[in-house]
Amino acid sequence: MYSPLLVKPMREELVVAGFEELTSSEDVDRWMDQKEGTALLVINSVCGCAAGMARPGVRLALEHAVKPDRLGTVFAGQDAAATAKARGAFPEVPPSSPSMALFKDGELVHFVPRHRIESQDLEAVARDLTDAFDQHCA
Amino acid sequence: MGTFHQNKSELHGITVVVDTDGPEIFVGRCDDMDEERVILLDVDVHRDGEGGKSKAEYVQKAAQLGIWKKHDHLVVDRARVTSVRRLAEV
Numbered sequence: 001m002y003s004p005l006l007v008k009p010m011r012e013e014l015v016v017a018g019f020e021e022l023t024s025s026e027d028v029d030r031w032m033d034q035k036e037g038t039a040l041l042v043i044n045s046v047c048g049c050a051a052g053m054a055r056p057g058v059r060l061a062l063e064h065a066v067k068p069d070r071l072g073t074v075f076a077g078q079d080a081a082a083t084a085k086a087r088g089a090f091p092e093v094p095p096s097s098p099s100m101a102l103f104k105d106g107e108l109v110h111f112v113p114r115h116r117i118e119s120q121d122l123e124a125v126a127r128d129l130t131d132a133f134d135q136h137c138a
Numbered sequence: 139m140g141t142f143h144q145n146k147s148e149l150h151g152i153t154v155v156v157d158t159d160g161p162e163i164f165v166g167r168c169d170d171m172d173e174e175r176v177i178l179l180d181v182d183v184h185r186d187g188e189g190g191k192s193k194a195e196y197v198q199k200a201a202q203l204g205i206w207k208k209h210d211h212l213v214v215d216r217a218r219v220t221s222v223r224r225l226a227e228v
Contacts, residue, residue, distance in 0.1 A: 047151060094204040113204040115153035115225040 002046050007078055013055045014042060017062055019071040025085040028074065032089055035106030037069035038137045040129075041086060044075045045097035050118040054098035057117070057125025064130040066138050068102065102132050109136045147171045153204075153225040154178070155197055158218040161186040163193045165205045165225060166212065176214045176222060180207040201228040 015021055019042065022028045031039075042058055061067070074082045076097035087095050089108070096114035103109065110132035117125055149168040156164040156176055166181030182205035184196040191199070 050151065092203075094206045096204045111203060115201075115204060118152045118226060119224070120226075 001077060004078075007046060007075065010044060010046060010055065011073075011075060014044060014058065014071075014073045017059045017071070019073040022072050022074050022082050022086065023079045025081045028072075028082050028085040028089075031070070031072045032086075032106075034070065037105070039070040039072065039103045040068040041089075041101045041103070042071075042073040043083060043086065043097045043099045043101075044073050045077060050098055050114050053120055053122050053125050054100075054117045056122040057120070058100065058129065060122050060126035061129035061133070064126075064133055066130070066133045068133065068137050100129065102129075102136060104136050149222070149224070155200070155221075155223045155225050155228060156214055156219055157193065157221045157223075158214070159220050160218060163196065164212065164214060165197070165200050166207070166209075168222075169211075171216070171222065174216050176216060176219060178212045178214065179210065181209040181212040182207055183209070183212075197225075197228050201225055 011021060020031065022031055042054070044055070074086045076083045090101055090111065093108070093111055094113070098117060099114055100112040101108055102111070112128050116128060147168065147170050150170060152168050153165065154168045156178065163184050163186070164178060164181055166178030169177040169179050171177065182200070184191070184193065186193050
């Protein structure tokens with residue numbers, strides 16, 4: 001596991017963008033229990049090969065006029081119980097990180113797996129999300 | 139901000155499709171590759187026709203949401219490899 005000091009700025013990159021950090025399975029339960037409306041869950045991760053563009057891409061997407069009602073994040077490889085609990089909300093989807101899940105009224109409506117983030121620029125990562133925001137959050 | 143990996147191939151950290159001259163096709167995260175081998179992490183292996191799916195059908199499905207890994211680490215002999223593609227570009 002990476003040092004918490006190394007990971008701290010990667011957590012803060014999403015927290016300052018308005019994400020609620022979910023660090024325990026209880027946090028995830030509470031967050032997921034709010035079914036009404038739209039919610040974006042980001043499964044954060046350390047690896048820069050994909051995550052380096054994931055976080056800036058998410059932040060850019062949130063500058064879009066249409067966006068989800070709620071934002072939450074778990075950190076894969078750091079908060080194991082919270083991440084496992086979050087992935088339990090979409091058991092049909094293979095685990096990957098970073099990744100992003102958009103929910104509408106508690107149902108998964110859009111998922112961006114790691115391989116769709118890798119080696120993309122931040123505009124492409126953002127566009128994948130904003131297209132989904134327009135479709136599901138308007 | 140992200141981590142930085144030195145001395146790895148340009149596909150390091152990228153999810154790739156490694157096709158072979160045999161029935162197997164692999165999807166996993168490339169750790170490294172050179173003239174002798176492709177080193178993959180978190181790997182799924184599909185055999186042509188397995189579960190009623192051709193290699194192409196399997197890859198199309200993998201491209202949608204990803205793969206369920208069967209191996210944490212796997213080394214593929216480069217002599218068997220006919221192509222290495224990014225899964226995102228399938």
